[in-house]
Amino acid sequence: MRLEEAIKxxxxxxxxxxxxxxxLYTQSFIVTKQCTFFKPFGLSPEQYNVLRILRGQKGNPITVSSIQERMLNKMSNASRLVEKLKQKGMVVREECPSDRRQVDILITEKGMDVLNQLHNQMNGLDKAIIQLNEEEVDQLNLLLDKLRG
Known part of the structure; x- marks a missing residue:
C-alpha cells in the first residue's frame, strides 16, 4: 500500500x-507485526533483542550497560527488560566477582530454548514483512546504511 493511501x-x-x-510509518508497521508475533511467547521485540545479545555472548556474562549499548532501540530501558526476563526465568543476574558494584547477566537454558523455538519462525516473519526479492533487499540495506552515513 502506498504511504499516501495508508495515512490519507x-x-x-x-x-x-x-x-x-x-x-517512521514503516518502522511502526514492523514493530506492530513483531509485537503480534512475540505475544504468544510472552515477549516484546525489545526483550527478544536482549535475549539475542545474551546468546551472542556464548555463555560469557555481560553487564546491563553493555546490553544497553548493543540494543537496536537505544531508548529501551535495559534494566527493566532484564528484570522482566529474570522474572520469566530466561536470564540470571549475578554479582561480578571482580567488581561487586557490577551485575553480570547470563541467558538461561529456558531463554535459549525460547530463542531456538523462535529461530525458524523469525526467518519466515522477516520474509513475510519484507516482501522484496534478494536483490531488492540488498539494495534496501545499502540505501539504509548510506542514509545513516
Missing amino acids: QKEFKDPYNKAIVNL
Whole structure:
C-alpha cells in the first residue's frame, strides 16, 4: 500500500519529508507485526533483542550497560527488560566477582530454548514483512546504511 493511501495524505512538503514519514510509518508497521508475533511467547521485540545479545555472548556474562549499548532501540530501558526476563526465568543476574558494584547477566537454558523455538519462525516473519526479492533487499540495506552515513 502506498504511504499516501495508508495515512490519507495527498502530498508532502518534498521527497525528503515523504522519506522520513515513510521510514517512521514503516518502522511502526514492523514493530506492530513483531509485537503480534512475540505475544504468544510472552515477549516484546525489545526483550527478544536482549535475549539475542545474551546468546551472542556464548555463555560469557555481560553487564546491563553493555546490553544497553548493543540494543537496536537505544531508548529501551535495559534494566527493566532484564528484570522482566529474570522474572520469566530466561536470564540470571549475578554479582561480578571482580567488581561487586557490577551485575553480570547470563541467558538461561529456558531463554535459549525460547530463542531456538523462535529461530525458524523469525526467518519466515522477516520474509513475510519484507516482501522484496534478494536483490531488492540488498539494495534496501545499502540505501539504509548510506542514509545513516
